[in-house]
Amino acid sequence: MDPKQLAKDTFEKVVGRLAEKAAELAEPPVPGAPGVEPPQLEEPTEPRAPLPPKPDQGAPELRTATGTEVDAKPDARAQHETYLTTSTGARLRDTDHSLKAGERGPTLLQDHHLREKITHFDHERIPERVVHARGAGAHGVFVGYGNADSVCKATFLREGVETPTFVRFSTVLGSRGSADTVRDTRGFATKFYTSEGNFDLVGNNIPVFFIQDGIKFPDVIHAGKPHPDREIPQAQSAHDTFWDFVSLHTEAQHHTMWNMSDRGIPRSYRTMEGFGVHTFRVENDAGDTSLVKFHWKPRLGVHSLTWEEAQLLGGIDPDFHRRDLYDAIESGAYPAYELGLQVFPDNPEQVFGDIDLLDPTKIVPEELAPVQPVGLMVLTANPTNFFAETEQVAFHVGHLVPGIDATDDPLVQARLFSYVDTQLSRLGGPNFNQLPVNRPHTEVNDMFRDGFHQHAVHAGVAPYKPNSLDGGCPFHAGADLEGSFEHLPAKVAAGTKVRAQPASFDDHFSQVRQFWLSMSPVEQEHIIRAYTFELGKCYEQVIKERQLQCLANIDARLCSEVATGLGLPAPQPSIELVDLDPSPALSQVGEAWPPDGRMVGIVVDPDGDLSALSAVRSATFGAGMVPLLIGPHGGEVGGFPVQRTFATARSVEFDAVLLAGAPVPAPDALPARDAKAGAASSAAIDPRVVLLLEEAFRHCKVIGAWGDGVAALEAAGITEAPGVVRGGSGPDVLTGVQEQMAFHRVWERFPQS
Numbered sequence: 051m052d053p054k055q056l057a058k059d060t061f062e063k064v065v066g067r068l069a070e071k072a073a074e075l076a077e078p079p080v081p082g083a084p085g086v087e088p089p090q091l092e093e094p095t096e097p098r099a100p101l102p103p104k105p106d107q108g109a110p111e112l113r114t115a116t117g118t119e120v121d122a123k124p125d126a127r128a129q130h131e132t133y134l135t136t137s138t139g140a141r142l143r144d145t146d147h148s149l150k151a152g153e154r155g156p157t158l159l160q161d162h163h164l165r166e167k168i169t170h171f172d173h174e175r176i177p178e179r180v181v182h183a184r185g186a187g188a189h190g191v192f193v194g195y196g197n198a199d200s201v202c203k204a205t206f207l208r209e210g211v212e213t214p215t216f217v218r219f220s221t222v223l224g225s226r227g228s229a230d231t232v233r234d235t236r237g238f239a240t241k242f243y244t245s246e247g248n249f250d251l252v253g254n255n256i257p258v259f260f261i262q263d264g265i266k267f268p269d270v271i272h273a274g275k276p277h278p279d280r281e282i283p284q285a286q287s288a289h290d291t292f293w294d295f296v297s298l299h300t301e302a303q304h305h306t307m308w309n310m311s312d313r314g315i316p317r318s319y320r321t322m323e324g325f326g327v328h329t330f331r332v333e334n335d336a337g338d339t340s341l342v343k344f345h346w347k348p349r350l351g352v353h354s355l356t357w358e359e360a361q362l363l364g365g366i367d368p369d370f371h372r373r374d375l376y377d378a379i380e381s382g383a384y385p386a387y388e389l390g391l392q393v394f395p396d397n398p399e400q401v402f403g404d405i406d407l408l409d410p411t412k413i414v415p416e417e418l419a420p421v422q423p424v425g426l427m428v429l430t431a432n433p434t435n436f437f438a439e440t441e442q443v444a445f446h447v448g449h450l451v452p453g454i455d456a457t458d459d460p461l462v463q464a465r466l467f468s469y470v471d472t473q474l475s476r477l478g479g480p481n482f483n484q485l486p487v488n489r490p491h492t493e494v495n496d497m498f499r500d501g502f503h504q505h506a507v508h509a510g511v512a513p514y515k516p517n518s519l520d521g522g523c524p525f526h527a528g529a530d531l532e533g534s535f536e537h538l539p540a541k542v543a544a545g546t547k548v549r550a551q552p553a554s555f556d557d558h559f560s561q562v563r564q565f566w567l568s569m570s571p572v573e574q575e576h577i578i579r580a581y582t583f584e585l586g587k588c589y590e591q592v593i594k595e596r597q598l599q600c601l602a603n604i605d606a607r608l609c610s611e612v613a614t615g616l617g618l619p620a621p622q623p624s625i626e627l628v629d630l631d632p633s634p635a636l637s638q639v640g641e642a643w644p645p646d647g648r649m650v651g652i653v654v655d656p657d658g659d660l661s662a663l664s665a666v667r668s669a670t671f672g673a674g675m676v677p678l679l680i681g682p683h684g685g686e687v688g689g690f691p692v693q694r695t696f697a698t699a700r701s702v703e704f705d706a707v708l709l710a711g712a713p714v715p716a717p718d719a720l721p722a723r724d725a726k727a728g729a730a731s732s733a734a735i736d737p738r739v740v741l742l743l744e745e746a747f748r749h750c751k752v753i754g755a756w757g758d759g760v761a762a763l764e765a766a767g768i769t770e771a772p773g774v775v776r777g778g779s780g781p782d783v784l785t786g787v788q789e790q791m792a793f794h795r796v797w798e799r800f801p802q803s
């Protein structure tokens with residue numbers, strides 16, 4: 051079957067089932083799901099703010115990752131019952147007043163409820179993750195296509211097998227409360243609750259890593275985190291220690307180049323690729339092994355913010371990515387990602403051509419080894435409780451299932467140690483795999499006993515094997531070993547114990563140059579600006595000069611333009627530059643993508659002509675996009691709910707802006723800016739709308755206007771330009787807008803931001 055059709059059918063199957071489930075539950079239909087009519091127009095559309103408390107949705111196989119007895123038991127504390135209890139179940143009459151000796155007297159030590167309540171509160175926080183502290187999670191389902199069988203016997207990849215998943219997206223450097231849209235790598239960690247135990251694919255949105263050996267992980271993280279004396283800057287790489295590290299450890303240059311590209315500021319978690327980074331070894335039913343790299347490909351394409359958008363969002367909506375993921379799922383615009391494999395023959399050297407597959411600072415270009423789709427994941431439900439799920443989820447690269455094994459990549463080897471070690475202190479003891487979000491959906495019989503937060507009541511007297519007291523010796527004759535996990539037999543290169551790495555790890559620049567040469571002109575421009583900004587924030591001259599030397603070893607123009615921006619001379623390369631073939635797959639520009647789940651802001655004027663509004667909203671829903679009405683005030687306009695007001699809306703939130711009217715400022719509003727020559731007076735249009743349009747235009751978004759909306763466009767100084775669709779009926783304008791949105795931005799209008 052045509053691979054694109056297979057992905058479409060699988061997506062429609064999963065989403066269609068959710069629509070049926072929604073209908074069964076007599077909930078509002080899921081906008082965007084195939085076959086689902088646009089919602090009742092008088093109903094508020096998503097996202098609402100603030101969202102109401104979540105009702106029990108009664109769909110455990112899709113809603114929760116666990117399906118365990120803990121979830122099944124009603125918990126009075128979570129059910130908003132009519133009475134409260136202590137933690138041991140005694141009913142409380144009053145939780146608002148402490149027990150005192152008289153109304154104005156001192157509080158009594160006897161007040162157990164006061165002490166219990168405050169003590170529990172005092173201990174609510176756990177340590178944040180040492181890296182990737184800021185994150186957002188979602189539940190999903192993965193469906194295998196079956197074509198991976200020829201290389202990998204893992205059951206979750208078999209045709210039609212459905213496996214629940216939990217995904218946590220994250221930034222790396224910032225603390226738990228930091229902003230989402232900073233320039234950084236994004237984590238993309240997936241837990242598959244397979245029938246053979248949990249498989250965790252703990253990846254990033256960048257396919258290479260800063261270091262080649264995990265022993266340097268504390269060093270690179272110390273360099274990226276805030277300076278230890280002042281604890282600034284937060285969630286930034288634009289500071290001396292980061293650039294000191296990456297310019298001294300030139301193996302980091304490849305990852306750094308990806309960070310400086312648009313990949314460092316994704317539009318959304320929904321429009322981000324994911325990479326397992328390391329090479330894994332897989333085995334098929336016949337026992338043949340191959341080497342593979344895992345890729346996640348978002349169904350909506352790979353899209354980024356502009357730098358200015360990212361900065362604005364840091365102030366306007368620091369939760370932008372978290373909110374975007376949550377709202378998209380709530381509104382039925384389910385994020386979907388295809389899992390793909392690059393497959394390489396297993397060979398003793400573990401190389402593919404000239405590329406060392408054990409070096410995590412190298413990619414294998416897709417043009418040399420295509421990414422073959424093997425299944426689709428659809429994120430179908432938000433967590434019910436952030437702490438219980440997103441915060442307590444514990445991923446581990448060692449959570450492998452039969453048919454998949456790690457390789458000798460020295461980075462993954464250190465990771466195999468690090469994750470459980472950090473989780474022991476983060477989650478307060480050794481029993482965190484009993485937490486609902488971490489618990490496998492298979493039976494567990496691990497003979498691990500006791501320890502902090504032990505929830506299981508283990509029966510028996512012989513937690514050791516073999517034994518002759520607890521009825522069985524499963525590892526002896528007759529035991530069912532079918533389907534057990536085994537490390538795949540791979541030859542280990544024998545040698546002397548050394549602290550050293552192979553010579554093949556020494557090339558730190560050729561693939562960085564390849565990335566640079568694969569970018570479109572506008573992407574190259576963004577990269578130059580990013581380096582210039584970041585190095586411009588460094589104080590130490592020697593660090594800037596050393597990084598310029600690295601840039602000279604990547605590309606002369608890149609180096610000279612950044613050097614000009616810094617006011618420094620551009621050095622000559624210290625190595626011979628190698629021109630690898632560019633890899634067009636690395637560029638984000640040029641391909642058309644479906645519009646599903648895109649946010650369309652519609653500016654309305656309560657006093658204007660609203661006749662096309664209903665049809666435009668329906669058509670937007672019908673195309674799988676989310677229309678958000680932007681009005682001068684809250685409440686309703688033309689019978690439709692206003693989701694954003696001129697005070698709360700900024701163009702950065704929208705993928706396209708439509709103008710259904712030309713709202714004038716309120717009579718008592720501050721005077722607007724001067725009218726522009728040759729255009730309608732901007733003073734005639736609410737200045738907040740003018741700002742919205744100016745920004746949308748500057749950020750190269752598609753803009754559409756009809757009726758009076760055209761006058762508003764002109765008031766913002768926007769006339770004929772690529773990506774501006776004006777005139778005709780509202781639905782016609784939407785059709786034109788939708789076609790151009792397929793490319794995410796109007797690239798011809800760059801560079802302007």
Ligand code: HEM
Pocket residue numbers: 178179180181182185218219220236237238239252253254258259263264265267326327328410443444445461464465468469472473476
């Ligand atoms: C290819 C390189 C790497 C990738 C793709 C990667 C990815 C990730 C991701 C996605 C997370 C967040 C997991 C979550 O959402 O809970 C994470 C956390 C973490 N990583 Fe890595 N990482 C890499 C390298 C390393 C290395 C080399 C080490 C240490 C030797 C390391 C140690 C950690 C630790 C300690 C955490 C926090 C885990 C927790 O508290 O649960 N990582 N990593």
